Amino acid sequence: MKRYxxxxxxxxIAFTGYSQLAGKIASNYIDDLSYGITWDQSQSAVAKxxxxxxxxxxxxxxxxxxxxxxxxxxxxxxxxxxxxSSTNSWNKDGISPYVxxxxxxxxxxxxxxxxxxxxxxxxxxxxxxxxxxxxxxxxAMIVTIHSGDSVxxxxxxxxxxxxxxxxxxxxxGHLIDAGINYSSLGxxxxxxxxxxxxxxxALVTNVATGDLTISAxxxxxxxxxxxxxxxxxxxxxFEICTANLSGSDGQVMVECPLFYERYSFSGTTHDFRIxxxxxxxxxxxxxxxxxxxxxxxxxxxxxxxxIVSTKLQSVAGVLPTTSQTRATFRTNAANRGSGWSxxxxxxxxxxxxxxxxxxxxxxxxxxxxxxxxxxxxxxxNNYNAYNPVNRSGLSxxxxxxxxxxxxxxxxxxxxxxxxxxEHFFGDIYKFxxxxxxxxxxxxxxxxxxxxxxxxxxxxxFQVGVTLPSTDGYQTTLTATKYGFLPSAVGGxxxxxxxxxxxxxxxWRVVLSGGSLYHGAVAGVAFFDAGSASSFxxxxxxxxxxx
Numbered sequence: 001m002k003r004y005x006x007x008x009x010x011x012x013i014a015f016t017g018y019s020q021l022a023g024k025i026a027s028n029y030i031d032d033l034s035y036g037i038t039w040d041q042s043q044s045a046v047a048k049x050x051x052x053x054x055x056x057x058x059x060x061x062x063x064x065x066x067x068x069x070x071x072x073x074x075x076x077x078x079x080x081x082x083x084x085s086s087t088n089s090w091n092k093d094g095i096s097p098y099v100x101x102x103x104x105x106x107x108x109x110x111x112x113x114x115x116x117x118x119x120x121x122x123x124x125x126x127x128x129x130x131x132x133x134x135x136x137x138x139x140a141m142i143v144t145i146h147s148g149d150s151v152x153x154x155x156x157x158x159x160x161x162x163x164x165x166x167x168x169x170x171x172x173g174h175l176i177d178a179g180i181n182y183s184s185l186g187x188x189x190x191x192x193x194x195x196x197x198x199x200x201x202a203l204v205t206n207v208a209t210g211d212l213t214i215s216a217x218x219x220x221x222x223x224x225x226x227x228x229x230x231x232x233x234x235x236x237x238f239e240i241c242t243a244n245l246s247g248s249d250g251q252v253m254v255e256c257p258l259f260y261e262r263y264s265f266s267g268t269t270h271d272f273r274i275x276x277x278x279x280x281x282x283x284x285x286x287x288x289x290x291x292x293x294x295x296x297x298x299x300x301x302x303x304x305x306x307i308v309s310t311k312l313q314s315v316a317g318v319l320p321t322t323s324q325t326r327a328t329f330r331t332n333a334a335n336r337g338s339g340w341s342x343x344x345x346x347x348x349x350x351x352x353x354x355x356x357x358x359x360x361x362x363x364x365x366x367x368x369x370x371x372x373x374x375x376x377x378x379x380x381n382n383y384n385a386y387n388p389v390n391r392s393g394l395s396x397x398x399x400x401x402x403x404x405x406x407x408x409x410x411x412x413x414x415x416x417x418x419x420x421x422e423h424f425f426g427d428i429y430k431f432x433x434x435x436x437x438x439x440x441x442x443x444x445x446x447x448x449x450x451x452x453x454x455x456x457x458x459x460x461f462q463v464g465v466t467l468p469s470t471d472g473y474q475t476t477l478t479a480t481k482y483g484f485l486p487s488a489v490g491g492x493x494x495x496x497x498x499x500x501x502x503x504x505x506x507w508r509v510v511l512s513g514g515s516l517y518h519g520a521v522a523g524v525a526f527f528d529a530g531s532a533s534s535f536x537x538x539x540x541x542x543x544x545x546x
Contacts, residue, residue, distance in 0.1 A: 030280065034262070035059035036273035037360045041476040041496070049362035049498050055273060064276050065259045066358050069419040070400050071302050073243065073250040076337045078546060081250045082243070089252070089302070089316075089396040089420075090130045090139055090241035097132065097239035098124065112140065112153045112231050114238075121148025128246025130316075135236040136229075139396065141246060141317045154317055156231035157393045158405075158413045164196070164226040164383060167219050175212040175219045175227075182207050182227070192230045196384075197223040203230070245316035245393065251336075251544060252314050253299040254400075254420040258288045261353065265479035274357050285353070286446050286482070287346040290339075300347055301544040303392035303422050304430065311335045312342060312544050316393030320541040326431040326509050326533060327453055329542035334448070341448035342542040345435035348512055349483030355418060355524050363498040364425065364524040369404025371416025371426035377517040379410045386538040388428055389516065390415065395422040414516075418524075425513035426522050429540040432510040436460065437529045439505050440467040444482055448545075453533035454507040467503060467529065474501045474525060484525055493520035502530035515539045 035055035053060050071084040083093040091097060114131065130139045131153050140153035169176030175193055191204040195218045204227070206213035212227070219225060232238065245252050260282040262273040275282055288295045301314035307321040312332040321329075326342075333342040359367040372390055380386055395403055395417035404416045418424045434445045436455055442463050443456040450459025465478040465485060472489030474497035479487075486501045500514070500521035508529045514522025516539065 030055075030273075030275075032056050033277050033279055034273045034275040034282070035063075036262075036271065036357045038269055038271045040269045042268035043496070049494070049496055051356065051360040051362075053360050054271065063358055065257065065274055066354050066419060068255075068257045069354070070255050071420045072253055072255050072299075073245070074253045074255075074299055074546060075250040076340070078339060080255070083255075084243055084252075085399055087399040087401065088241075089245070089393075089399050090132065090243055092242045095242040097241050098122065113146070113150055114153065114232060115150045116238075117149050119149070119240075120145060120151050122240075124242075125151075125240060126244055126248070128244040128248050130241040130243075130245070131232070132239045132241055133232050133236050134239055136232075137397070138231055139241070139393070140231045153231060155391060157317065157391060157396065159228055159391075164224070164410065167221055167223050167225060170219070170221045171211075173214060173217050175214055175225065176210065176221070177212075178210045181209050182212060183209070185227075187212070187227050190230065190233060192228050193219070194226045194228065195219055195223055196225055245396075247308075247313050247315040251546075252302040252316060253544070253546065254302050256298045256300060256350065256354075258294065258296050258298075259285055259354075261285050261481070263481035270477060270479070272353060272357060274353065283481075285346070285350050287344070287350040289446060291447070298347065298350070299546040300351060300421055301343075302395075302420055303543070304388075304428060304541055305329065305333075305342065305543045306392070307332050312340075312542065314392075314544045316391075316396060318392055319388045319390075320392065320428055322388060322428060322538050322541045323536050324541075325536055326433065326542070329431055330433055330451055333542070333544055336544070336546075339448065339546055341451065341545050342433050343430055343512070343545055344433050344446075344448060344451070345444055345483060345510065346446050347545045348432055351418070351421065351424065352484055352524055362496065362523075362525060363494060365498070365520065365522070366494075368402055368418060369416050370406050370414075370519075371404055371522075372414040372423060372516050373426040373514060373518050373520075373522045374406050374414050375409050375516045380517050380539075383410065386517075388539070388541070390423075390427055392422065395420075423513070425524055425526060426518070427513075427516055429511040429515050429528065429537070430513050431540065431542045432512050435510050437467065437503075437508040437510065440469055440503060440529075441465075442467060442485060453509065468501060469503065469505075471502050471530075472500070473497070473521070474499060474527070484527075486527060497525050499523035499525040499527070502528040504530045507533060509533050509535065511540060 037051040039051040073081040085091040138156045140156045144152040168178045193202045200218040202214035202216040260275045262282045264271045303314045304320035305312045306318045329342045394415040400420045407414045433451045443460040445460045473491040474486040475491040476488040478485045511528035514526040
């Protein structure tokens, strides 16, 4: 009953002139209409990174803001083309696969050409939809429709890699790798050999120790290869999914509803509250504020960004683009149209706030999982010199659900997803725009049209804090309502904030999340302010926001 009275008071605020009376009524029910956490950062180093929950206990369970985050396909003009299934993003919300339980009568070596008489002629079938192998529960996107009887699909998701190595010999029609026991690795006849040096493929026709007979003469000594399970085999059942995640219908994004926040700091204790309603002392989160306009929704990319035709995109089935400057990503994001940007500081802080008010624990690798942080640097460097290894869409079969998969060092396919946001941390670093740091002093901008490098005026404002001048695990936060900025270091991977902070002097940009080889230092609060705006690297990319 209290909740309804409080809501009525908010209606009075919005639709009558009795704002003073309505505000007085609503202030008595702030705890009924909000939820959040309090965190005393003075805890000793042996203390757990857990926080105390505050506000309405029922809202801790129902999580009314977090549970409204959902994947959709968003057009460049900002309108939603359609929402995706909450449990499987390969399908439109409420629309099930329209071809089911049909067996291919033949396949060929990659590109996978699937022949199934009469099953690919439906007019609703388009390039970019996915074929779901229901026998093995894998997906691959259609890249070519040849006729009503056959299609070609791309690389499968998830991709089961048996082994990746370097060939040690050259024999016609064979893959020679002395000393390796392929059978013990699970390699069987019908598996796929991918020559990663030449980007050619062949099927395994016979398995012996250190010697695979293959269907085409593609391997030579010293060439890199993987052995992996093929996407589909004769006799496998499959279905055609209904969403198109290739970008032709729009960008795959996570819709986030407007929410309000209140921040306070007393002594050594931070208090963070959120609400669906504009309660007294609460403000719209700054991500939703554009000038004098408060936006009802914002959009965060479901996947790491990929650049095609000078536009940053969020689509399934591709490797993220890296080795570009933050400014280049900024330009390619803005090329999508008005309101588009790469990941901004306020967008990042909004998702971080939703995470901490849901889990009340800084140790995101403990609450969600380690995600794609489980490779060693040496293995990654040997694999492809720190370039991306995971194609987007690994979390699609989880839909909007928070999920995690760890395959281990050197095995492709690890990921974490927070409510539909794949690789929110881990996999590759993500540039964060709208924040510049000069000699440890941060300057922030909320207007994507004013984003620029090495700038502290003309749209930017000084937060009024100074960040630590040494690297280390974060222990305390600055007392500010403008996101999560470290104020001290000295913890470890399981105490205080649990995530690493890096820094340097001069003008610096911010990288979030950590990468595939960062292990325990990565996480929701990872904060790297150690690179100049000219910095580029094979393991640094970006993502899209609207």
